[in-house]
Amino acid sequence: xxxxxxxxxxxxxxxxxxxxxxxxxxxxxxxxxxxxxxxxxxxxxxxxxxxxxxxxxxxxxxxxxxxxxxxxxxxxxxxxxxxxxxxxxxxxxxxxxxxxxxxxxxxxxxxxxxx
Numbered sequence: 001x002x003x004x005x006x007x008x009x010x011x012x013x014x015x016x017x018x019x020x021x022x023x024x025x026x027x028x029x030x031x032x033x034x035x036x037x038x039x040x041x042x043x044x045x046x047x048x049x050x051x052x053x054x055x056x057x058x059x060x061x062x063x064x065x066x067x068x069x070x071x072x073x074x075x076x077x078x079x080x081x082x083x084x085x086x087x088x089x090x091x092x093x094x095x096x097x098x099x100x101x102x103x104x105x106x107x108x109x110x111x112x113x114x115x
Contacts, residue, residue: 006071006087018045048074055080055104059111061097068102077107081114 014035021031028046032039051074058065068088071080081102085092098112 006069006083015045015049018042019049022046050074055107057081057084058103059095059100060103060108061095061100065103077102077104078109078114080104081109081111085111085114 014037017035018031018037021034022028022042026034028039028042032042035042052072053074053076054070054072055077056070057068057080059068060066068084071083073079073083084102092111095111099110100112101108101110102114
């Protein structure tokens with residue numbers, strides 16, 4: 001079993017319909033009318049999709065590195081870490097050492113500072 005891949009926003013079918021319509025060349029106004037949403041929602045969905053990053057999130061302490069999840073978000077590394085904390089709160093509450101940190105590439109954040 002691999003680690004889960006989680007997308008924190010824009011995962012519904014209606015979001016995909018918005019992105020497909022925009023990719024096909026429709027304007028935000030046309031898309032908004034066809035999916036019955038506001039133009040600002042259509043634009044927000046497009047911006048989120050454009051700015052999305054994927055973080056291979058690990059927890060690390062004293063040389064021990066354990067995979068957590070791949071988290072895709074448009075809101076950055078700290079958002080991905082806080083999302084993992086909320087999703088698996090029971091697990092992270094039981095970590096004994098205050099030195100545990102989230103790691104994704106070169107980015108690091110102490111778990112104790114995110115709570």
